[in-house]
Amino acid sequence: MREQRGAIGQSPTVRISSAATPAPEAVLDVARETATDTHVVEVGPVGVPRFDPLAVTTADGTTAFHTAVSPSDVRLLVDTLEEGESPTDGAHAVVSHDPEPATLPRPDSGPLAVGERVALARCGWVAPVSVTDYEYxxxxxxxxxxxxxxxxxxxxxxxxxxxxxxxxxxxxxxxxxxxxxxxxxxxxxxxxxxxxxxxxxxxxxxxxxxxxxxxxxxxxxxxxxxxxxxxxxxxxxxxxxxxxxxxxxxxxxxxxxxxxxxxxxxxxxxxxxxxxxxxxxxxxxxxxxxxxxxxxxxxxxxxxxxxxxxxxxxxxxxxxxxxxxxxxxxAMETDETDPGTRLLSVAGDVESPATVELPTDGSLKTAFDAVVGDGQFKAACVGGVFGGITRDIRVSPSAGALRSSNLGTNGIVERLNDDRCMVAFAGKRAKFAREGNCGRCVPGREGTKQLLELLREIYDGDYNRGMIEELARVMRRSSICDFGQTASRPTTTAMSNFDSEFTAHTEGYCPAGFCEEQAATERRTEPRRPGSTAHE
Structure with missing residues (x-):
């Protein structure tokens, strides 16, 4: 990666942002080739992958956000800046501000307007390794x-x-x-x-x-x-x-x-x-x-x-x-015993994920304003792979509130739509726990194996909720690390919120229709026996 110079205090400027890998070289190369007086700076992601590559242009106290830009798009943006104008036509958002802000100017609407930006304040605005930008x-x-x-x-x-x-x-x-x-x-x-x-x-x-x-x-x-x-x-x-x-x-x-x-x-x-x-x-x-x-x-x-x-x-x-x-x-002033803010990545059944920052006395529901849902909302898994299932996301993201609701605090909120089968979802997480545990302690090694077996028995008509809950208690109390202590949480919280779905599966019926469709798909794709004349 090229040595980076500071972005703040330079005008006109175009910042090119993209996540996970450096911004596409073609976009950066065209911007640099086109620019004479315009400063072109590669910056980090803003937390909204669907915006990438994101071009943020700044001139004369006006910043415009242009999403998913191509090399030809960025050439036009730089040409406009070179002509002494701010390229606002077709922008996702336009913000007027003081001449040289030290943090990302925030639009009034859209994902970047959701929650607060304290830890994220400079993301997508400063050159990542510029001490000059930091000191500014x-x-x-x-x-x-x-x-x-x-x-x-x-x-x-x-x-x-x-x-x-x-x-x-x-x-x-x-x-x-x-x-x-x-x-x-x-x-x-x-x-x-x-x-x-x-x-x-x-x-x-x-x-x-x-x-x-x-x-x-x-x-x-x-x-x-x-x-x-x-x-x-x-x-x-x-x-x-x-x-x-x-x-x-x-x-x-x-x-x-x-x-x-x-x-x-x-x-x-x-x-x-x-x-x-x-x-x-x-x-x-x-x-x-x-x-x-x-x-x-x-x-x-x-x-x-x-x-x-x-x-x-x-x-x-x-x-x-x-x-x-x-x-x-x-930023630390709050009535919560968990001061500050919490970063949350919203994923699952959404058109594209996003990362937002919420005050600990806020509400998880606010995080969903940063994404477009895919399908009707059914539940959320809060806290990551071994998070808790909930129907109600009007919970504050503070550690105390999440724990008291039997939800996880790892900062991931997965939106689950009404096509999701809660039994299958719990089973998938239990299988991950069974295959991914380190094997050091018996509750983590054998407990995850027994949990998966108990969930599989539901499809055979045997749903023993009491046994599952007792196993989960033993795993929580006896496992030596967080992995084993939380591995059963997706299952126990799914049972608490969707017990009728578990019962229905003992009768061969999946209310979401997912399991029947999955079984039919497996039958259609299963290799035929040699000499078979059955239809695929």
């Missing part, structure tokens, strides 16, 4: 250089910021408590940024790493300073090539351009498998173990983590909140 926001340097280690610790302890994501060492718990444990443990501490998230619906962490890696590293350096260590390890999955490239370049830019920050940032990759993101298996992967198994606790990573060192392991989402708590303390 605060007229200063990184937050870690303007806030003392004890001051940062005290402020975050007072705020009560909680960890975000299944791979965090402080998931849904105050991060300051974990840091206290790390501080008091013997040995040299280390900070691990756990960005390995193989759930294809979870775009929150990769969005931050691809768009604003300096924000994430700034949050990590705050933690490192509080723990009096220079060592930061960023852990990604092996398919995150763009995120890795940008994190490495961001670390180099900080080392080169920022005074007073002495960090030792290493970037490592692990398997692109779901279990590799669990915090103790992430550590096993970083230590080079081929067979990933969850570690028994106690001691936890805060006492005995990476290579035996006291370890603060946090997701990019958590570290973005750490930075926001120090840079924008007003």
């Amino acid at each position: 926001e605060f007229s200063a340097e990184l937050v870690t250089t303007t806030t003392g280690s004890d001051e940062a610790f005290d402020r975050l302890a007072e705020v009560g910021l909680r960890g975000r994501g299944r791979g965090d060492g402080s998931t849904d718990d105050p991060v300051a408590e974990t840091w206290t444990t790390v501080r008091e443990a013997p040995g040299d501490p280390v900070v691990v940024v756990n960005g390995n998230e193989a759930d294809e619906n979870a775009r929150m962490d990769s969005l931050l790493l691809e768009s604003v890696p300096i924000d994430v590293l700034d949050g990590a350096s705050v933690v490192a300073s509080a723990l009096e260590t220079p060592d930061i390890v960023v852990y990604l999955d092996e398919s995150d090539t763009l995120a890795r490239e940008r994190v490495e370049q961001a670390a180099g830019a900080i080392d080169r351009d920022v005074d007073g920050v002495d960090l030792n940032v290493q970037v490592a990759s692990g398997p692109d498998t779901y279990r590799a993101g669990e915090m103790t298996m992430a550590l096993e992967s970083l230590e080079g173990n081929d067979r990933l198994e969850a570690r028994r606790r106690p001691p936890g990573p805060a006492e005995y983590g990476l290579f035996g060192r006291p370890t603060a392991i946090h997701t990019p989402r958590t570290l973005a909140q750490v930075r926001a708590a120090l840079a924008s303390p007003e």
Whole structure:
């Protein structure tokens, strides 16, 4: 990727954004070839994949958003900018603003208007590895250089910021408590940024790493300073090539351009498998173990983590909140015990997914305003692969509210339409648990196997809800990691909300019509026996 220059303070400017991979070279090449006075900058994604490639033009206090642009489209946009005009014709949205905003100007409607943009404020606006763009926001340097280690610790302890994501060492718990444990443990501490998230619906962490890696590293350096260590390890999955490239370049830019920050940032990759993101298996992967198994606790990573060192392991989402708590303390003001915002990826039965940011005292229902549903709404699975099923999405995204509703907090909200069979959905998640568990503990290894068998028996006419619920209780209480503790949640919450569907399947009837259609498809595609004359 070309060395990036800053985008902020340059006008006229066209920003080219695309997720997962660098923006199409053809679009960027045409924009650069056409531009003379126009600044062309490659930026990170904004969290709305259907917009990509997104061209954001800015001139004279007017920003226009042009979605799904082609090389010929971007040539016309740049030509218009070169003529001294703002290309607003055909734009998805047009925003008037102060001459040089430091964050993405937000339209009044559409996906970018949904919720808030605190952690996401600069996504799609700054050059991802430009320290100049970062400093423009605060007229200063990184937050870690303007806030003392004890001051940062005290402020975050007072705020009560909680960890975000299944791979965090402080998931849904105050991060300051974990840091206290790390501080008091013997040995040299280390900070691990756990960005390995193989759930294809979870775009929150990769969005931050691809768009604003300096924000994430700034949050990590705050933690490192509080723990009096220079060592930061960023852990990604092996398919995150763009995120890795940008994190490495961001670390180099900080080392080169920022005074007073002495960090030792290493970037490592692990398997692109779901279990590799669990915090103790992430550590096993970083230590080079081929067979990933969850570690028994106690001691936890805060006492005995990476290579035996006291370890603060946090997701990019958590570290973005750490930075926001120090840079924008007003964003933490809430009556909730879970201050700040939560990033949510909305997926499932939608025309295209989107990632939004909601205040913790808001409502999950708001997130659906960022997508177009595919089919009539039936339910939502909240919290990722092992999230909970609910009919009612008028729930706040705070950790307390989600847990009390038996929903997950990993930040994925899957919209399920009325064609979905809840028995089949629960069975698919149980099968994933059976095949994907690490095998270390009996509840995770044998419990997931028994759960899948009990669900299969429903199709044979035997629905033993009491036995399933008792098995789920044992798995929740006895499994040694989050994988086994939550693996039964899709099944138990589906039974609670759609018990009649489970009962109907014992009588050979699928209310959604999915199972009969699936069986018919399998019969049509099943290879015929040699010599058979049956119709396909």
